Amino acid sequence: xxxxxxxxxxxxxxxxxxxxxxxxxxxxxxxxxxxxxxxxxxxxxxxxxxxxxxxxxxxxxxxxxxxxxxxxxxxxxxxxx
Numbered sequence: 001x002x003x004x005x006x007x008x009x010x011x012x013x014x015x016x017x018x019x020x021x022x023x024x025x026x027x028x029x030x031x032x033x034x035x036x037x038x039x040x041x042x043x044x045x046x047x048x049x050x051x052x053x054x055x056x057x058x059x060x061x062x063x064x065x066x067x068x069x070x071x072x073x074x075x076x077x078x079x080x081x
Contacts, residue, residue, distance in 0.1 A: 005058045009066075011046040013073055020072040021046055027068060036061040 013020050021042040037051040038061055048065060052058040 004053050005055050006049070006051040007058060007062060008050075009046075009048040009062070011048070011069055012044075013046070013069075016073060016076050017044070017046060018042065019076055020069055023072045024065065024068045034061070038065070040065070 011017070011020075021040065024046070025040050025042075035052065035054070036057050039049045041047040041049075046069065048062075050058055050061055050065075052061070
């Protein structure tokens with residue numbers, strides 16, 4: 001399979017970054033049939049790399065990942081102690 005499309009995104013959520021990584025990376029690890037090659041790494045920021053041979057799959061995966069990140073961030077913010 002030749003991968004024609006790719007995207008890299010960096011997300012910095014300050015002190016919430018590790019918690020967001022833990023919640024979002026679970027979905028990525030347990031979806032082996034994903035037609036998109038996606039990696040999420042933690043290095044002071046979330047580093048998201050996505051590759052696909054179809055642009056629509058890449059866009060859908062990025063949208064889902066970014067929505068999960070936003071939902072995680074919002075959930076953490078809503079329970080400030």
